Amino acid sequence: MTHQKCVSTENIYNFVQGLLDDTAEQQTRQHLDDCPRCRSRQAEASRLIQFIEDDARIEVPSRAHQRSVAFFRPWYETRLRETPASPATGLKKILARLITDTRNLPGLNAPIVAGLRSTAFLNRTFQMLYSLDEGRVEVDLKISQTSTVGHFNMLGQVVGLEGCTCQVELVTPKNKVLPGNLDETFTFQFQDLPAGSYSLNISCGQETFEITSIVL
Numbered sequence: 228m229t230h231q232k233c234v235s236t237e238n239i240y241n242f243v244q245g246l247l248d249d250t251a252e253q254q255t256r257q258h259l260d261d262c263p264r265c266r267s268r269q270a271e272a273s274r275l276i277q278f279i280e281d282d283a284r285i286e287v288p289s290r291a292h293q294r295s296v297a298f299f300r301p302w303y304e305t306r307l308r309e310t311p312a313s314p315a316t317g318l319k320k321i322l323a324r325l326i327t328d329t330r331n332l333p334g335l336n337a338p339i340v341a342g343l344r345s346t347a348f349l350n351r352t353f354q355m356l357y358s359l360d361e362g363r364v365e366v367d368l369k370i371s372q373t374s375t376v377g378h379f380n381m382l383g384q385v386v387g388l389e390g391c392t393c394q395v396e397l398v399t400p401k402n403k404v405l406p407g408n409l410d411e412t413f414t415f416q417f418q419d420l421p422a423g424s425y426s427l428n429i430s431c432g433q434e435t436f437e438i439t440s441i442v443l
Contacts, residue, residue, distance in 0.1 A: 234262075359436050366386070367386065373418075380417070383416065394409070395430075405417060423443060424443075
């Protein structure tokens with residue numbers, strides 16, 4: 228009995244999507260009738276394509292999309308600088324799923340932690356999202372541990388105050404004020420911070436926002 232070569236992964240997906248020409252489609256269909264392994268691959272491909280199609284139909288609220296783009300813009304621009312030869316494909320529409328979301332819980336007053344999640348895939352120890360002024364302003368803090376035990380780096384971004392002139396300051400556990408520089412994407416960073424409880428002050432014109440009890 229002659230063993231028939233299995234269908235390539237590319238042809239499996241093209242078959243599911245109806246992209247093969249008549250001859251290739253007939254040959255693939257005949258092979259699938261006789262090959263349980265390839266039928267299983269076909270079923271898996273069908274599930275994945277259906278999932279992608281269902282996901283593509285989800286409408287993300289424009290405000291959430293704009294804030295998500297702003298959150299990921301520093302990463303995207305850094306990637307462009309590091310790989311200039313790569314084609315620019317635009318920003319991906321990514322919404323981070325929070326493990327916890329404390330917004331709208333009773334007994335919490337603004338500013339509050341909007342969520343906390345592990346971000347090991349971003350080389351961060353954890354990430355904190357803060358919602359201020361009833362959600363008008365959000366602050367994203369990514370915390371990563373340094374090579375020194377008990378010391379951390381903080382990478383932050385302010386969203387919602389674009390177009391304004393703002394300043395940011397970090398108050399240490401010893402009440403020392405560390406000024407931070409906001410770049411054009413409203414991103415700032417503080418490095419080599421010892422463990423402890425910090426507070427962050429954001430001044431923008433006549434407005435001042437404070438985030439207290441940032442525990443590292």
